[in-house]
Amino acid sequence: MSDYLDLLGLPFMQRAILAAVFTGLAAPAIGTYLVQRRMALMGDGIGHVAVTGVAIGLLTGASPTWTAVLVAIAGAIAIEVIRERGHANGDVALALLFYGGLAGGVLITGLANESGGRLNTYLFGSITTISVDDVLAVMVLAAVVVAICVGLAPQLFAVAQDQEFARVAGLNVRFYNLLVAVLAAVSVTVAMRTVGLLLVSALMVVPVATSQQLTRSFRTTLTAAMLLGTLASVGGLLLSAYLSAHARVAPGPTIVLLALAGFALAWPAGVLLRRRRRLRQPFPVVASAAHQTIDVHPHEHGDDCGHVAVPHGDHVDYVHDGHRHAAHGRHYDEH
Amino acid sequence: MTDPTPEPVVELRNGAVAIAGRPILRHIDLTVRSGEFVALMGANGSGKSTLVRALTGLWPLANGSLQLFGTPFGSFHDWRRVGFVPQRGGAASGVPASVWEVVASGRLTHRRLLRPLARADRAAIAEALDVVGLAHRSRESVSALSGGQQQRVLIARALAGDPELFFLDEPTAGVDLPNQQVLADTLATLSSRGATIVLVAHELGPMAPLIDRAVVMRDGRVAYDGPPLASEQVATAHLHEHELHEHGHHHHHAEPERHDHAPHIASPIEGDHR
Numbered sequence: 001m002s003d004y005l006d007l008l009g010l011p012f013m014q015r016a017i018l019a020a021v022f023t024g025l026a027a028p029a030i031g032t033y034l035v036q037r038r039m040a041l042m043g044d045g046i047g048h049v050a051v052t053g054v055a056i057g058l059l060t061g062a063s064p065t066w067t068a069v070l071v072a073i074a075g076a077i078a079i080e081v082i083r084e085r086g087h088a089n090g091d092v093a094l095a096l097l098f099y100g101g102l103a104g105g106v107l108i109t110g111l112a113n114e115s116g117g118r119l120n121t122y123l124f125g126s127i128t129t130i131s132v133d134d135v136l137a138v139m140v141l142a143a144v145v146v147a148i149c150v151g152l153a154p155q156l157f158a159v160a161q162d163q164e165f166a167r168v169a170g171l172n173v174r175f176y177n178l179l180v181a182v183l184a185a186v187s188v189t190v191a192m193r194t195v196g197l198l199l200v201s202a203l204m205v206v207p208v209a210t211s212q213q214l215t216r217s218f219r220t221t222l223t224a225a226m227l228l229g230t231l232a233s234v235g236g237l238l239l240s241a242y243l244s245a246h247a248r249v250a251p252g253p254t255i256v257l258l259a260l261a262g263f264a265l266a267w268p269a270g271v272l273l274r275r276r277r278r279l280r281q282p283f284p285v286v287a288s289a290a291h292q293t294i295d296v297h298p299h300e301h302g303d304d305c306g307h308v309a310v311p312h313g314d315h316v317d318y319v320h321d322g323h324r325h326a327a328h329g330r331h332y333d334e335h
Numbered sequence: 336m337t338d339p340t341p342e343p344v345v346e347l348r349n350g351a352v353a354i355a356g357r358p359i360l361r362h363i364d365l366t367v368r369s370g371e372f373v374a375l376m377g378a379n380g381s382g383k384s385t386l387v388r389a390l391t392g393l394w395p396l397a398n399g400s401l402q403l404f405g406t407p408f409g410s411f412h413d414w415r416r417v418g419f420v421p422q423r424g425g426a427a428s429g430v431p432a433s434v435w436e437v438v439a440s441g442r443l444t445h446r447r448l449l450r451p452l453a454r455a456d457r458a459a460i461a462e463a464l465d466v467v468g469l470a471h472r473s474r475e476s477v478s479a480l481s482g483g484q485q486q487r488v489l490i491a492r493a494l495a496g497d498p499e500l501f502f503l504d505e506p507t508a509g510v511d512l513p514n515q516q517v518l519a520d521t522l523a524t525l526s527s528r529g530a531t532i533v534l535v536a537h538e539l540g541p542m543a544p545l546i547d548r549a550v551v552m553r554d555g556r557v558a559y560d561g562p563p564l565a566s567e568q569v570a571t572a573h574l575h576e577h578e579l580h581e582h583g584h585h586h587h588h589a590e591p592e593r594h595d596h597a598p599h600i601a602s603p604i605e606g607d608h609r
């Protein structure tokens with residue numbers, strides 16, 4: 001155990017934790033808007049395009065992080081333009097870039113005479129080899145993404161919710177669409193070092209999917225997704241560091257699996273929660289049908305009789321077996 | 336009514352809209368004056384929604400000119416004066432959104448970037464929710480509401496912006512009669528406060544007494560523009576048009592009359608083929 005604490009004190013580990021916190025916040029923040037637009041796979045498409053960006057960096061000797069940012073932004077804008085112009089629908093545009101980006105990346109890496117190993121660190125992440133410069137870049141870019149996603153939340157929400165309404169409200173819809181595309185591209189390259197390009201989308205989408213099992217409003221979904229994303233990325237990093245004493249455990253996949261485990265827990269919880277809420281929602285008061293009584297009722301309803309009690313106007317209905325029973329003098333009424 | 340002819344709020348001259356190169360609306364001249372309550376009627380596919388979308392700038396004009404509040408459309412930016420209820424099936428999206436949040440997006444025209452909601456914004460949102468009778472469900476997710484309730488959320492969103500000019504595209508489709516009555520009462524109040532309303536509807540229902548003027552679309556052109564019509568007269572409204580022009584202002588007949596004077600024989604293209 002003390003070995004583990006020593007490990008956490010090492011500079012490379014502290015850099016990794018910082019990177020994990022920032023990606024864990026930024027990726028789900030922009031991911032919420034992608035899911036809202038029903039473009040959950042956009043992060044994946046951009047991730048594949050960014051492979052080409054990384055390869056260009058390796059070929060030219062420029063920093064792969066920055067070439068990836070530029071190429072990813074170009075790819076994201078291309079997806080948005082293809083979608084808006086309607087030549088192909090969103091998922092076809094994504095597919096085109098998926099394959100083009102990946103093929104281009106592998107081809108160019110070959111040209112650069114780089115071994116697959118170097119590209120692998122970008123494909124699957126290598127958060128523990130992250131340099132000081134890289135950590136700074138991750139922190140700055142992630143902070144920008146989070147600031148915009150939270151600060152412009154009302155506008156971004158309205159545009160994704162109903163484009164036509166947003167335009168009639170005077171919002172520059174095209175600008176906001178491109179902004180979301182660019183932010184998604186930036187988050188992809190931010191998360192590239194943490195979970196890798198192939199798993200980026202998981203960190204953008206899974207925390208959102210998890211939080212929306214339990215939430216009813218956009219704001220709480222966004223906040224909860226950012227919280228869950230941070231928990232998953234820091235937790236996954238620490239877990240993999242802990243396990244690495246026993247086996248080779250890569251942080252990237254651990255983070256993603258931990259996020260998925262969160263979803264697996266939230267799902268049944270959400271089903272139960274929604275069921276409970278729906279069950280206990282007060283019945284509407286309706287100037288109602290005839291007075292219908294029940295002949296004999298073997299059971300006495302009360303505060304703790306075990307049946308769901310739902311408010312109904314000035315009294316309470318007890319729900320069981322598809323009936324709503326309300327006490328009326330000495331007998332029960334069917335409501 | 337101190338001003339005998341209020342100034343035009345919407346002014347479309349010789350408007351045309353083409354979708355993918357195919358002319359949909361042609362030769363539309365429409366002037367709506369401040370305080371008017373106009374019903375836009377016509378068969379499915381006759382171009383009502385397209386006209387509303389052209390008037391709100393959602394479709395570009397292929398031809399003609401549009402002015403809103405006396406300002407040419409290109410330089411019009413005062414969007415808080417305009418409210419819009421799109422023709423839509425629902426208000427849900429990929430992520431849960433509460434009823435309150437959707438209605439709150441109607442206040443965007445009043446908010447500056449990066450500013451939190453002011454007290455006036457919150458009051459307007461609460462009032463709009465109250466009007467459509469959904470105040471008690473404001474914290475629920477919109478996707479948990481029925482279709483008609485979602486439609487009422489969209490109406491509340493437009494109301495929250497407190498606009499002077501409303502475009503409502505079939506706002507009462509799927510809304511029950513008591514709630515149509517509630518909406519009609521709300522529109523009556525807005526109208527009496529001087530708001531201008533352009534309402535697309537097939538069945539006017541409780542709105543009928545509020546209408547000042549009916550415009551009937553037919554195959555992308557205005558077929559009738561005059562005093563209100565009952566829904567069953569809409570299909571034959573183009574026959575009344577000539578009559579109106581010949582006899583000046585003239586109240587509509589309870590029943591479309593058979594008449595065979597020249598004008599309607601002279602325009603066989605507009606004849607009845609549906």
Ligand SMILES: Nc1ncnc2c1ncn2[C@@H]1O[C@H](COP(=O)(O)OP(=O)(O)OP(=O)(O)O)[C@@H](O)[C@H]1O
Pocket residue numbers: 354355359377378379380381382383384385386422
């Ligand atoms: N996005 C679109 N692409 C192609 N054609 C369109 C589009 N929107 C409308 N049209 C065409 O424009 C014409 C007018 O449609 P519009 O939606 O304005 O009808 P409407 O009068 O509102 O009908 P409804 O009563 O069904 O709402 C139709 O012939 C329709 O096919």
Ligand SMILES: [Mg+2]
Pocket residue numbers: 383384385422504
């Ligand atoms: Mg329509």
